[in-house]
Amino acid sequence: MSINTTKIISLLFFTFSVFYLYTAYNIRVFSFDENAPFNARTFPIYLGYAGMFFSGLKIILPELNTIKVDHKNLEYKKTAILVLIAIIYGATILKVGYFLTTSLFLASSYYFLGERKWSLIFLLSFPFVAAFMYLLHGVLDIYLRDPFLKLIGVMG
Amino acid sequence: MENLYLMMAPLFSSKLLIVLFFGTLFGLILGVLPGLGPTTGGALILPFTMTLDPLSAIVLLTSIYCAGTYGGAITAVLINTPGTPAAAATCLDGYPLAQKGEAGRALGMATVSSTIGGIFSVVVLVFFAPLLAQLAYEFGQPEYFALAIFGLTMLASIGDGSPIKNLIAGAFGILISTIGKDFMTSIDRFTFGINELSEGIGFIPVVVGLFAISEMLTQSTLLDQVFKRITLKAVKLPSIDDYKKTWKTILRSSGIGSFIGVLPAEGGTVASLIGYSEAKRWSEKPEEFGKGSIEGIAGAEAANNAATGGAMVPTLALGIPGSATTAVILTGLIIHGVRPGPDLFREQPEFLYGIFGSMLIANIMFFVFGFFGAKIFARITLVPNKLLWPMIFAVSVCGIYSLNQSLIDVWIMLLFGVIGFFMRRYGFSVVPVIIGLILGELVEGTLRQSLVIFEGNWLMFLTRPIAITFFALSIIALIFPLFKKKTKI
Numbered sequence: 001m002s003i004n005t006t007k008i009i010s011l012l013f014f015t016f017s018v019f020y021l022y023t024a025y026n027i028r029v030f031s032f033d034e035n036a037p038f039n040a041r042t043f044p045i046y047l048g049y050a051g052m053f054f055s056g057l058k059i060i061l062p063e064l065n066t067i068k069v070d071h072k073n074l075e076y077k078k079t080a081i082l083v084l085i086a087i088i089y090g091a092t093i094l095k096v097g098y099f100l101t102t103s104l105f106l107a108s109s110y111y112f113l114g115e116r117k118w119s120l121i122f123l124l125s126f127p128f129v130a131a132f133m134y135l136l137h138g139v140l141d142i143y144l145r146d147p148f149l150k151l152i153g154v155m156g
Numbered sequence: 157m158e159n160l161y162l163m164m165a166p167l168f169s170s171k172l173l174i175v176l177f178f179g180t181l182f183g184l185i186l187g188v189l190p191g192l193g194p195t196t197g198g199a200l201i202l203p204f205t206m207t208l209d210p211l212s213a214i215v216l217l218t219s220i221y222c223a224g225t226y227g228g229a230i231t232a233v234l235i236n237t238p239g240t241p242a243a244a245a246t247c248l249d250g251y252p253l254a255q256k257g258e259a260g261r262a263l264g265m266a267t268v269s270s271t272i273g274g275i276f277s278v279v280v281l282v283f284f285a286p287l288l289a290q291l292a293y294e295f296g297q298p299e300y301f302a303l304a305i306f307g308l309t310m311l312a313s314i315g316d317g318s319p320i321k322n323l324i325a326g327a328f329g330i331l332i333s334t335i336g337k338d339f340m341t342s343i344d345r346f347t348f349g350i351n352e353l354s355e356g357i358g359f360i361p362v363v364v365g366l367f368a369i370s371e372m373l374t375q376s377t378l379l380d381q382v383f384k385r386i387t388l389k390a391v392k393l394p395s396i397d398d399y400k401k402t403w404k405t406i407l408r409s410s411g412i413g414s415f416i417g418v419l420p421a422e423g424g425t426v427a428s429l430i431g432y433s434e435a436k437r438w439s440e441k442p443e444e445f446g447k448g449s450i451e452g453i454a455g456a457e458a459a460n461n462a463a464t465g466g467a468m469v470p471t472l473a474l475g476i477p478g479s480a481t482t483a484v485i486l487t488g489l490i491i492h493g494v495r496p497g498p499d500l501f502r503e504q505p506e507f508l509y510g511i512f513g514s515m516l517i518a519n520i521m522f523f524v525f526g527f528f529g530a531k532i533f534a535r536i537t538l539v540p541n542k543l544l545w546p547m548i549f550a551v552s553v554c555g556i557y558s559l560n561q562s563l564i565d566v567w568i569m570l571l572f573g574v575i576g577f578f579m580r581r582y583g584f585s586v587v588p589v590i591i592g593l594i595l596g597e598l599v600e601g602t603l604r605q606s607l608v609i610f611e612g613n614w615l616m617f618l619t620r621p622i623a624i625t626f627f628a629l630s631i632i633a634l635i636f637p638l639f640k641k642k643t644k645i
Contacts, residue, residue, distance in 0.1 A: 001601060002434035005582045006321070013324055020331055027345050037612025039327070040338035043600040047334065051327045059321050078376045083574060086549065090566050092275075093553070102550045124543055131551070138603060140557050141207050 010058035017055060021048025081112050095148030103129045161281070162509035166215065168518060175212045176514055179219030186220065188533045189544070191375055193236020193240035195590075196223030196236035197310065198484040199549070202360055202491075203555035210492035211510050217240045217485045218511060219518035222274055222464050224481075225424050227533065228523050229266040229457055233259060234386050234534050242424030242460040245432035249452030250447060251386075252332040257447055260392040265450050266457045267526040268394055270405045273458035274519035276410035277465025281472075282512050286416070288473040289498040295328040297609065298617055300474075301602035303625035304595050307420030307476050313589040320639040322630020325389045325579065330599065332357050339597070340604065352564040359487045360559060361569040362593060364552050366586040369573025372545040374580055385537075391530045393522045394450075400456040413459035417466020423479025423587075430446075431459025438560035465515060472496050472508065476595070480587045 024044035033039040106125040115121055130149040136142045147154040164171040167542035186197035198217050206211035228243030233250035246266060253262040297304070311326040312319035335346045336356030347353040394402070415429035435455025436445045445452045467478025468485070475496040477483035489496050494507065503507060526533075558564045576586045610616035617623050 009584065010324065013328065017327075017331075023346060027343065029343060030341060033341065038604045038607045040341050040343045044207060044331075044334050044345060044605065047327065047379075051324075051331060054320055054324045054327055058324060061320070068577070073601065076377075079373050079577070081374050083558055083570075088265065089571060090563065091551070093557070093566070094563055098554065098557075106546050106550055110545035111545070115540075115542050115601050116421070122319055124547070126405060128547065132551070132554070136204075137218070140204055144554065144558060155492070 005083055007059055008054045014052055014055035014059060016138070017048050017051030020051065021045065024048050032151065078113060082109065085109055085112065097150075098144045099133060099146055099149040100148045158506065159282075159509050162506050163513035163516065165506065165510055166514045167632055172212060172215055172510070172514065173517075175208075175216050176219050177215040177254060180223040180525060182520050183220035183223030183518075184227040184230075184522060184525055184529075184533055185536055186617075187239045188230050188536050189223035190231055190239055190537070191371040192368075192548075193228065194221045195363070195481045195484060196371065197224055198481055198488075199360060199363040200368060200552055200555060201485060202488055203559040205488065206491070206559070210489075210494050211507055212458035213492050214485065214488055214494075214511055215514040216641045217488050218468070218515050219521070221481050221485065222461070222515055222518040223522040223525070225456075225461050225464055226267070226274070226526060227461075229270060229453075230263065230526070230530050230534055232268060233262045233453075233539055235537060240424070242428050242463070243456075244425065244454035245454060245460075246430040248432065248456075249449045252446070253453065254386045254449035259386050259388045260390050260447070261394070261398070261450070262394040262448075262453055263388065263526070263530050265394050265398060265402065265453045267391060267530070269409070269454040269458040269459040269525055270526075271404070271519050271523040272406050273410045273413055273460070273462035274456075274464060274522075275516060276407075276514045277414045277462040277469040277510060278356070278519065279434045279464040280414040281468050281515070282404075282420075282509075285469045285473045286501050287506075288469055288500040291500040292474055294622065295474075296620070297602045297605040298620045299622045299626070301461070301599065301606050301628070302617070302623035303420070303474065303476060304599045304602060304619075306630045306633065307595055308592065308599070308625045310420050310422055311591060311631040312634055312637050315436055318583070319634075321584050325584050325586065326592040329589035329594075331592075331594035332362065332589070333593050333596025335602070339601065352562065357568055357593075358375060358559070359483075359593060360554050361565040362572050363484060363487075363590055365557060365569040365572025366576035366579075366589060367583035368548055368552050369569060370576025370580055370586065371575060372549055374630045375541045375545050375578040385534075388534060389532050391527050393527075398450055402451055405438070406458045407456035408434060408438065409455045410462040413462025414460075414466040414529075416459070418469045418478045420470055420478060422463075423481065424463040427466075428456040428460035429464035431462075432456040442471075461519075468511075468515070472500065473498065475598070477591065480590050483590050485532070485560075486594065518642075551641050 019107055024041050027044065028039040029039045029041055039144055085105060085108055095103045103125045108122050110121045110124065136144060166176065183194060184196065186192045186194060197220050205216060223241060225242055228238050228240030229250065231237050231247045232243040232246040233240040233254050236247050236251040238247055250266060294406045308326055311322045313337050337351055337354050338345055344354055412431050412434060413427040413574045416422050416430060432452060432455045435451050437440050439451050463479065467482045470476045470478045471482040471486050477486050486496060552569065553566055557563065559565060579586055587638065
């Protein structure tokens with residue numbers, strides 16, 4: 001399947017600009033500022049129209065160099081898995097702590113991206129994160145809250 | 157004379173020399189790795205500079221900028237893949253020359269021309285930045301507004317992409333800049349009741365998302381890519397004959413690169429393409445270009461490194477970034493409490509000349525590292541993507557989170573990573589988003605204050621000659637790409 005995705009993205013941006021413009025008109029300003037030559041909603045309104053203009057131009061004008069994307073050949077599965085792992089990582093990092101979540105994130109990412117040597121997966125996850133955290137805390141003086149390390153008594 | 161002494165100050169500071177050493181080393185590694193580069197690297201390291209003093213932090217970022225721009229040439233010559241977009245033109249002749257068994261000669265020329273271009277641009281920076289700053293004293297809000305508009309319209313001519321696509325991406329960046337409190341009235345805009353958005357969308361999470369995370373997602377689709385690597389025995393200094401052939405090209409490209417760098421929003425990529433095409437135009441043997449011409453390598457490499465100092469001129473003198481990487485450096489200046497602009501030249505000359513001197517030293521350092529270590533740096537590309545990019549993601553999360561101890565920044569980074577992934581896939585450059593984001597606030601602020609001065613009368617802009625000049629240049633910047641040969645609309 002080949003589609004003109006540039007037009008689709010331009011259409012998406014056009015829709016986004018319309019929504020942005022609608023929201024811009026609904027920005028509440030102070031009553032004394034309502035008729036001022038420039039208030040909190042003036043610039044967003046200009047911008048909304050500019051966004052609609054440029055994306056509209058892209059939709060209307062013929063595409064000279066169409067990028068044809070063959071979706072059959074695109075490896076979206078690994079990308080989607082990676083995004084999912086990243087979301088889980090982001091959602092758990094505060095509760096579990098940087099050390100454990102990052103190590104598990106790294107190990108699972110290596111695995112899903114095709115690494116099968118377990119020794120390498122381990123070496124580049126847990127010890128790597130430990131070394132990195134030492135660099136942060138010990139050298140750069142950057143503090144990262146870590147409930148897991150606190151629980152096992154490694155961090156104060 | 158006093159300024160010269162201030163420039164040499166980093167040489168007498170062991171701390172700054174250590175920072176320069178690691179910045180240059182880190183910059184080279186970033187430049188060598190395809191997909192990374194000084195912009196992403198600068199954004200990644202920026203949160204970790206918070207514990208450094210402002211001068212050390214900016215010296216670190218500028219040395220990454222100089223060395224990273226050069227580092228792209230190593231992979232361009234040896235594996236025909238530019239380590240950075242600015243090294244794309246270097247591939248055209250660097251790789252064919254390496255295929256002929258002259259990889260050492262190609263890298264030697266790339267190293268020498270990059271160093272000369274870089275040093276030339278620092279000289280330009282030292283002389284022109286104070287002059288521009290002096291001129292900037294004549295600027296009022298209308299002039300700054302016109303200048304920012306000029307910077308935005310220059311987005312139309314970035315790289316060889318479609319001008320309208322670039323403008324759409326730039327408009328997207330400005331739209332993002334309006335999220336958060338209105339800076340005059342503190343009214344929330346586009347926050348949709350989310351308190352964390354009141355402070356606006358941070359520049360660093362967006363940069364890291366658009367550059368690093370989107371690249372990680374892109375690389376996840378290219379895991380099986382195998383680079384055909386050319387073995388390098390040693391980097392060779394150019395012969396007398398090579399110098400005779402290229403000295404004019406190096407000087408011309410250094411001038412072109414410095415000039416392109418000074419233009420707002422343009423950078424090393426545009427500079428190297430123009431430097432390369434001008435080298436071909438003036439060459440006595442243009443038919444050799446694309447087949448391993450030593451002049452081609454010199455033209456591209458001198459220009460892209462010359463753009464580094466050039467791009468620092470508007471960044472320091474006006475607070476307008478000359479390239480995507482200087483947008484990161486500009487953010488570094490701001491988060492370290494340094495306000496770029498003409499007052500900086502008057503109030504903190506030791507800080508400024510410290511940066512100038514450090515850039516000079518960084519150019520000499522990367523020459524030494526490149527000359528003796530190119531073979532080792534080239535081996536860094538052997539690190540498989542499936543191991544490298546998850547590590548970069550973990551470091552990104554740590555940096556972004558530690559910046560404000562805020563998880564919302566991590567989510568913003570991830571969101572912009574996905575947006576950047578799709579933008580790249582469908583031919584939209586992510587650089588205009590960054591420039592739009594950083595100039596958006598300036599455009600709104602200066603327009604608002606101008607209209608207050610003009611009592612709402614837009615025609616009053618026409619009474620300001622400098623503003624008219626910038627508006628005229630903006631129109632040229634918009635129209636010019638339409639007349640370029642084979643332009644994509």
